[in-house]
Amino acid sequence: MHPSFAEDDDVVVNPSVQPKLDELVAGRVLSRRGLLAGGMGWAAGVMLGGCTVPTRPAAIGQAPAGPLRLGFAPVAKHTLDQVSVPDGYRLAVLHALGDPLQPGYEAWRGDGTELPASYDQRVGDGHDGMHFFGLGHDGGWDSRRSDRGLLAVNHEYVPSPFVLHPGGITPGAQRVGTEAHKEMLAHGVSVTEVARSADGRTTMVKGSPYNRRVTALTPMELAGPAKGHRLMCTRHSPQGTHTRGTQNNCAHGHTPWGTYLTCEENWTNTVSRAAGDDVRRTAAEVAALNRYGLPEGRNSPYRWHTAGTDDLHARWSSSVTAGSADADYRHVANTFGWVVEIDPFQPASTPVKRTALGRFSHEGAWPAPVVAGQPVVFYMGDDARNEYIYKFVSAAAWDPVDARGGLAAGSKYLDHGTLYVARFDADGTGEWLALSHGLAGLDAGNATYGFADQGDVLIHARLAADARGATPMDRPEWGAVNPLNGEVYMTLTNNRNRVGAAEKPVGAQLHTDAANPRSYADTSARPDGTLRVNRGNVNGHIIRWREAGGQAAAIRFQWDVFLFGAQADAPADVNLSGLTDANDFSSPDGMCFDSRGLLWIQTDDAAYTDVSNCMLLAAVPGVVGDGRQAPAAGGTSTLAGAPVTPATLRRFLVGPKGCEITGVTLTPDHRNMFVNIQHPGEGMPADFKAHRFGSHWPASQQEPASLARPRSATVVVTREDGGEIGT
Ligand code: FEO
Ligand code: CA
Ligand code: CA
Ligand code: CA
Numbered sequence: 001m002h003p004s005f006a007e008d009d010d011v012v013v014n015p016s017v018q019p020k021l022d023e024l025v026a027g028r029v030l031s032r033r034g035l036l037a038g039g040m041g042w043a044a045g046v047m048l049g050g051c052t053v054p055t056r057p058a059a060i061g062q063a064p065a066g067p068l069r070l071g072f073a074p075v076a077k078h079t080l081d082q083v084s085v086p087d088g089y090r091l092a093v094l095h096a097l098g099d100p101l102q103p104g105y106e107a108w109r110g111d112g113t114e115l116p117a118s119y120d121q122r123v124g125d126g127h128d129g130m131h132f133f134g135l136g137h138d139g140g141w142d143s144r145r146s147d148r149g150l151l152a153v154n155h156e157y158v159p160s161p162f163v164l165h166p167g168g169i170t171p172g173a174q175r176v177g178t179e180a181h182k183e184m185l186a187h188g189v190s191v192t193e194v195a196r197s198a199d200g201r202t203t204m205v206k207g208s209p210y211n212r213r214v215t216a217l218t219p220m221e222l223a224g225p226a227k228g229h230r231l232m233c234t235r236h237s238p239q240g241t242h243t244r245g246t247q248n249n250c251a252h253g254h255t256p257w258g259t260y261l262t263c264e265e266n267w268t269n270t271v272s273r274a275a276g277d278d279v280r281r282t283a284a285e286v287a288a289l290n291r292y293g294l295p296e297g298r299n300s301p302y303r304w305h306t307a308g309t310d311d312l313h314a315r316w317s318s319s320v321t322a323g324s325a326d327a328d329y330r331h332v333a334n335t336f337g338w339v340v341e342i343d344p345f346q347p348a349s350t351p352v353k354r355t356a357l358g359r360f361s362h363e364g365a366w367p368a369p370v371v372a373g374q375p376v377v378f379y380m381g382d383d384a385r386n387e388y389i390y391k392f393v394s395a396a397a398w399d400p401v402d403a404r405g406g407l408a409a410g411s412k413y414l415d416h417g418t419l420y421v422a423r424f425d426a427d428g429t430g431e432w433l434a435l436s437h438g439l440a441g442l443d444a445g446n447a448t449y450g451f452a453d454q455g456d457v458l459i460h461a462r463l464a465a466d467a468r469g470a471t472p473m474d475r476p477e478w479g480a481v482n483p484l485n486g487e488v489y490m491t492l493t494n495n496r497n498r499v500g501a502a503e504k505p506v507g508a509q510l511h512t513d514a515a516n517p518r519s520y521a522d523t524s525a526r527p528d529g530t531l532r533v534n535r536g537n538v539n540g541h542i543i544r545w546r547e548a549g550g551q552a553a554a555i556r557f558q559w560d561v562f563l564f565g566a567q568a569d570a571p572a573d574v575n576l577s578g579l580t581d582a583n584d585f586s587s588p589d590g591m592c593f594d595s596r597g598l599l600w601i602q603t604d605d606a607a608y609t610d611v612s613n614c615m616l617l618a619a620v621p622g623v624v625g626d627g628r629q630a631p632a633a634g635g636t637s638t639l640a641g642a643p644v645t646p647a648t649l650r651r652f653l654v655g656p657k658g659c660e661i662t663g664v665t666l667t668p669d670h671r672n673m674f675v676n677i678q679h680p681g682e683g684m685p686a687d688f689k690a691h692r693f694g695s696h697w698p699a700s701q702q703e704p705a706s707l708a709r710p711r712s713a714t715v716v717v718t719r720e721d722g723g724e725i726g727t
Helices: 017-036 116-121 177-186 283-291 406-414 454-459 461-468
Strands: 089-096 127-134 148-155 188-196 202-204 212-214 219-223 242-244 249-254 260-264 339-342 352-354 362-367 375-382 385-387 389-397 417-424 429-434 476-481 488-492 520-522 534-536 541-547 556-564 588-593 599-603 615-619 628-632 636-640 649-654 660-666 673-678 713-719
Touching: 089 188, 089 202, 116 177, 116 212, 127 249, 127 260, 127 673, 127 713, 148 249, 148 260, 148 660, 188 260, 249 660, 283 461, 339 406, 352 406, 362 476, 375 476, 375 488, 389 406, 417 461, 429 461, 454 461, 488 588, 541 588, 588 660, 599 660, 615 660
Parallel strands: 127 660, 219 352, 249 362, 476 588, 556 636
Antiparallel strands: 089 713, 127 148, 148 188, 188 202, 188 212, 219 242, 249 260, 260 339, 260 362, 339 352, 362 375, 375 389, 389 417, 417 429, 429 556, 476 488, 488 541, 520 534, 541 556, 588 599, 599 615, 615 649, 628 636, 660 673, 673 713
16 A cells, blocks of 8 residues: 555544534524524525525626636546547646756656756646736736736645656655655745747746746745744744745635735645654643644654754654754744745745734635725635635735735735634524634633634634634635625535434544535445445535625625535435536535636546546536525535536546646636646556556557656646637
8 A cells, every 4th residue: 555645634633523513503593593683684685594596796807798608518527548628629738747947957757867956947746726827028917918927836745656756765764865855846836937829839938037946945934923933933943934845735826916825735744743742742732733633653654854864854853852942843833834925926036924824734725806995805725624614804905006016915915814714504604703812712711722822823723713613614625706796615525524414423523514414325336346435425515605795804604505526326415416427526626716707626536536537627606595405415404506507517627547637727818728637647556667657647648558657737728719718
């Protein structure tokens, strides 16, 4: 069995969830009374526990000229080692693992023998979240430009098999230093200039001065309330103002001022803690480390700390090894789990970790459309089972003069504000709970963890959210905001630890609730006749909400479930959205709205992959409340959005074997779409000597019999007639 380097977080570390259920039920009763008392004046038309059709809020963005219609034939499910797109479309690889960003570097060799240090100027591994920024003639951001731009791409992790190295990982108790070094440099972010030629093809501009790698070694500034906190102090930065590296960068965000946000998700994959460390810690420190998935004796899968005793390697162990915190790396774990801001237009600038947005397993950070004079709002998910959905509301009101303000604007809007966590109530409403020091339970008197100050609350946002009674969700992945009406969508990819209303939860399992309503046993037959054995919320769903009064900064909201993943032949209480062969899918993960209001949905699935590799679908969404109350498998009633049809949800792309489809961004003119193919062949048997891997993509795209190593890559999709994609 290969070691698990996958980004999926299998570790349930939220021990506080079970007691919260009773409190939640009580909270719902109170909320219901509040409704009856007329406390929800904003939600005219809402009926208690019933299905409603709310008034559509005033359009925020530019409405499309006509009705939005999908204009391509659905792509068939398959398990080939190929990327398939609709008839009339074509695709090309923009860049793949190991491609050099600069001249003077040899091409990727395909045998793992490139020098480790060369990865400082090569495309990293595990392509994930990304964003296209138009590059203006003056060298700054031009939000309307499509033919020249900067593409920022996350490189989340090094998938197994480790094709970076000649024969994969060298076995042994200690990692080989050169291998660890190469892996550190293969993490992080790449920024590359891309340009479209007259024939409509977009390619990477090798040697562009904008081309840049940010890695697990890059110097970083800390900013916001946790900057300079005693819990951020390390041997590298005794004042707690700086750190090195961003890694495990899953999804992303972009700002209204033209910067890129990269989000640190499964950072415990790179940070370890020694056995016996607990006795050197306070009880509160131990509680906090455990809540964040770092119990004593936990080795990260990469074990970089074993590759040497020097500072480069020692910093990956968050253990007490010296007499004071400024002489070791006991707090290094606190320097990961943040949203990091990068200015792609300033390649020499230092990335900044924005601590006001809280520390957890950040999937991404997605902005609401900005309104002059209103706060700037970002939505965020903590991707682990039973974790929460958050939003950040800036203290400063948006001033359009900052629209190209770079990191200075980031300091203005992202270092001061309020972090909230979401509670979803069974009646279809919800509330944002502030994580502000001194509020209910967020003070030194908290019995689980005493919060000294706001920096402490943000460093331990999960513990603060526990104390406020947030709703544990089925693994929040990507968010997206509908540019036409401000409604917010978030994927909840799956959760095997949900049990039905009549079942008894064991261990970290939770009962279903209205917002995480399905639990079922999928024991259907695979194509080969064997039985699947998946349980819980096997196929995931997409929740959405509308903020009160259409104000992104509002405290209350109305929600429903836009879409349920399912096999087309699943029972009606599983296939609640009415999926068919043209659009059935499992485990929604990546997602983005384009400016026309088309919603793109990507999958990271392991439940239905015997029928189809992971995929990308396009949706024309409705609005919150357009469906009905529905009984979900497992015995819980939910608020389901209107069923979809092949006219409103259609499969657009299917990837190669063993991949995840994650990361999607379009040029402003919608004529180029960038899609990431992450970890082809992951977890499948590999034989380095015989050149046999579970996937040989991207080489297999042109040459099905290829024996080349699999590589994560960005592909560019275009229409053969040069038209707009999707419609
Ligand atoms: Fe990296 Fe939550 O997926
Ligand atoms: Ca993801
Ligand atoms: Ca995922
Ligand atoms: Ca994956």
